[in-house]
Amino acid sequence: MSSFEVRPSTKFLIAAAALEFLLIVPLVYLGQTQDERWLWALVLPVGLGILTSIRWTVKNSTRLRVADGRLRYESGIASKTTRTLELARIQDVTVEQSLADRMLGLGVITIVTAGENGSIRMEQVDGPQRVAEKILDLARGLQQAQV
Secondary structure: OOOEEEOEOOHHHHHHHHHHHHHHHHHHHHHHHOOHHHHHHHHHHHHHHHHHHHHHHHHHOOEEEEEOOEEEEEEOOOOOEEEEEEHHHEEEEEEEOOHHHHHHOEEEEEEEEOOOOOEEEEEEEEOHHHHHHHHHHHHHHHHHHHO
16 A cells, blocks of 8 residues: 655745845845845845745645545644545545646645545645545555455
């Protein structure tokens, strides 16, 4: 039985961190070469950096793990929510991609199971079609093994 783990993409967060760095460097230079009045401008990139760090923590606390015939979706930082589904009960895996998502190789995965209330939805997944196919292949393999 194959196992794997998927987390939301950090592509946007990496781009935001690079932009913040590009904003901070000239402002620090201006603060060193000019008077200190320029240092107030550091508030914006430092504030954005704090927000990016928070978003990074939230994204890293969300994961979809497939192992031992089960699919487990975990999310949360201080308090955790975990949903565990039997792979054999998965009926549908839907991939949604906007034009921008397709250009960046991202998408939203929605997993629907038989007899379960609701579904599992994970946003900003890298290679969502590949992940969906892998989940369905594992689910089909278990369903055929049970027959």
